[in-house]
Amino acid sequence: MRTSDSLRKTYGETLVELGKDNKEIVMLEAxxxxxxxxxxxxxxxxxxxxQMGIAEQNMASVAAGLSLAGKIPFINSFAxxxxxxxxxxxxxxxxxxxxxxxxxxxxxxxxxFGDGKTHQSxxxxxxxxxxxxxxxxxxxxxxxxxxMTKAMAECNGPVYLRINRNDLPLVTDPxxxxxxxxxxxxxxxxxxxxxxxxxxxxxxxxxxxxxxxEGISIRVVNVSTIKPLDIAALESYCEGVKGVVTAEEHSxxxxxxxxxxxxxxxxxxxxxxLGVQDSFGTSAENxxxxxKAYGLESEDVAKKVRAVLSAN
Amino acid sequence: MNYSQEQVTELKRKxxxxxxxxxEMIPPxxxxxxxxxxxxxxxxxxxYFHTMSVNPSDPKDPKRDRLIMSKGHAVLVQYACLVELGxxxxxxxxxxxxxxxxxxxxxxxxxTPGIEAVTGSLGQGLSVALGLALGFKLDKLxxxxxxxxxxxxxxxxxxxxxxxxxxxxxxxxxxxIVDFNGLQATSTTKEIFPIENLPQKWSSFGWNVIxxxxxxxxxxxxxxxxxxxxxxxxxxxxxxxxxxxxxAFAEGKAKYHNAAMTEEEYKEAWACxxxxxxxxxx
Numbered sequence: 001m002r003t004s005d006s007l008r009k010t011y012g013e014t015l016v017e018l019g020k021d022n023k024e025i026v027m028l029e030a031x032x033x034x035x036x037x038x039x040x041x042x043x044x045x046x047x048x049x050x051q052m053g054i055a056e057q058n059m060a061s062v063a064a065g066l067s068l069a070g071k072i073p074f075i076n077s078f079a080x081x082x083x084x085x086x087x088x089x090x091x092x093x094x095x096x097x098x099x100x101x102x103x104x105x106x107x108x109x110x111x112x113f114g115d116g117k118t119h120q121s122x123x124x125x126x127x128x129x130x131x132x133x134x135x136x137x138x139x140x141x142x143x144x145x146x147x148m149t150k151a152m153a154e155c156n157g158p159v160y161l162r163i164n165r166n167d168l169p170l171v172t173d174p175x176x177x178x179x180x181x182x183x184x185x186x187x188x189x190x191x192x193x194x195x196x197x198x199x200x201x202x203x204x205x206x207x208x209x210x211x212x213x214e215g216i217s218i219r220v221v222n223v224s225t226i227k228p229l230d231i232a233a234l235e236s237y238c239e240g241v242k243g244v245v246t247a248e249e250h251s252x253x254x255x256x257x258x259x260x261x262x263x264x265x266x267x268x269x270x271x272x273x274l275g276v277q278d279s280f281g282t283s284a285e286n287x288x289x290x291x292k293a294y295g296l297e298s299e300d301v302a303k304k305v306r307a308v309l310s311a312n
Numbered sequence: 313m314n315y316s317q318e319q320v321t322e323l324k325r326k327x328x329x330x331x332x333x334x335x336e337m338i339p340p341x342x343x344x345x346x347x348x349x350x351x352x353x354x355x356x357x358x359x360y361f362h363t364m365s366v367n368p369s370d371p372k373d374p375k376r377d378r379l380i381m382s383k384g385h386a387v388l389v390q391y392a393c394l395v396e397l398g399x400x401x402x403x404x405x406x407x408x409x410x411x412x413x414x415x416x417x418x419x420x421x422x423x424t425p426g427i428e429a430v431t432g433s434l435g436q437g438l439s440v441a442l443g444l445a446l447g448f449k450l451d452k453l454x455x456x457x458x459x460x461x462x463x464x465x466x467x468x469x470x471x472x473x474x475x476x477x478x479x480x481x482x483x484x485x486x487x488x489i490v491d492f493n494g495l496q497a498t499s500t501t502k503e504i505f506p507i508e509n510l511p512q513k514w515s516s517f518g519w520n521v522i523x524x525x526x527x528x529x530x531x532x533x534x535x536x537x538x539x540x541x542x543x544x545x546x547x548x549x550x551x552x553x554x555x556x557x558x559x560a561f562a563e564g565k566a567k568y569h570n571a572a573m574t575e576e577e578y579k580e581a582w583a584c585x586x587x588x589x590x591x592x593x594x
Binding site: 091 | 378380432435437440443445473477
């Protein structure tokens with residue numbers, strides 16, 4: 001049985017599966033198709049695959065036009081370029097018009113470890129969640145990626161999907177039903193709730209094991225839909241706990257932490273936000289080095305939990 | 313030639329009415345993009361009242377052609393055409409750019425029937441038009457797509473991304489029209505940013521280039537027909553125009569890019585409309 005899998009490969013495979021029945025799905029790629037895995041769709045349905053070259057701004061607005069012609073266009077690039085390079089095109093051509101355009105930001109966070117700060121996205125969630133009409137999805141494993149890719153193709157409206165470049169442990173239940181907006185309890189616990197997204201879900205699950213040995217019980221919740229944030233669910237998971245920790249592979253500004261702090265502002269609960277501090281990424285020979293260097297490991301989650309408890 | 317002399321005269325009348333509608337929207341003291349709306353008014357009249365297939369009784373008719381106002385600030389001219397076709401009532405004209413009105417400061421497809429996209433952030437409309445064109449081609453539909461660009465707008469790099477892409481995809485159902493009036497918000501295009509050699513630029517990017525006097529109705533109709541007839545790829549019509557055309561006080565002046573007219577100028581503008589009507593009937 002597989003214990004880990006590639007999110008992007010799963011994304012590519014799911015696109016091929018979706019494209020078989022849904023002929024309206026079209027793919028746009030800015031010459032990174034072998035990394036984003038949109039090339040798999042291109043191989044299966046060449047007539048519905050638009051190679052847009054290294055011109056992300058045009059790609060985003062062309063997608064808006066394709067959507068106006070009744071198509072379901074998916075834009076593919078690295079998360080930094082998909083969101084940052086084409087930000088105003090997404091804002092103006094896509095989001096204001098509330099068009100049915102899907103944006104896949106691949107190699108998100110620090111996951112493109114070798115390429116360094118120009119290619120690592122620590123700001124893509126911030127850019128996308130501030131846009132009205134936009135849905136922001138952040139899967140934590142390949143199983144969730146497959147379900148999300150299918151759900152985003154079916155829903156109407158602009159959606160941003162943030163995909164990690166590296167294989168991640170399979171942590172979600174393949175049999176569980178999925179719908180956009182849901183958050184899932186991964187570990188039961190009572191002292192502190194950890195709201196985590198992406199790679200930080202498995203790190204937080206590991207943290208639960210570390211803390212259990214210390215007699216601390218944490219509830220780990222996978223917040224894979226960052227927007228729209230289910231505030232009622234968020235509040236219900238806060239019931240009975242002494243504090244809240246958020247964990248994400250993204251800047252501490254404008255990401256999950258900001259969204260949770262804003263949503264829970266009326267609760268009298270201490271909150272600790274774990275994420276990339278106010279800094280860009282850097283090159284490294286592997287992903288683990290970066291997760292350690294940027295304080296995004298299970299032990300870092302555990303530290304935040306201890307901190308939030310000591311604030312009581 | 314797919315038009316009669318009577319049709320040309322009628323289109324000239326329509327173009328005058330379009331300019332009158334623009335005046336109605338921006339009475340003295342109300343700021344509006346007079347210059348860039350009136351420079352492209354003749355081309356817009358030809359498109360909406362002759363060349364394009366449109367269906368005002370069903371604004372979402374799948375068979376319609378699409379017009380994307382990439383130079384979105386000049387949307388007054390599009391409203392002036394749409395109201396004439398009955399997409400919305402004349403009472404909306406006075407409410408342009410107000411909180412209650414459906415006519416927004418820039419094109420808004422959600423608020424205004426007949427508006428096909430959200431534009432206004434310059435440089436994006438040609439790409440949106442290309443996306444529509446590619447969608448129609450994929451479905452083997454005959455719909456045509458028109459993108460109205462400003463010459464100042466051509467400074468936006470995205471325009472040239474779209475120009476290259478449209479050539480690459482052989483988007484022969486796409487026509488770009490450049491309102492080549494030589495002026496932008498604060499000065500001449502020549503002074504602001506070098507966009508010279510436009511025919512050579514577009515042509516070297518693989519487009520079929522048609523250069524015309526953008527105020528000569530016969531030339532406009534011929535150019536639109538030639539663009540339709542060209543099937544090897546996309547066509548661009550470089551329409552030489554005068555910013556503020558037909559209003560002597562505003563012609564060729566950057567100041568009227570987005571300005572409010574005085575009472576005196578407004579009276580003069582209506583006198584210009586009356587003169588134009590006399591000329592066309594003469």
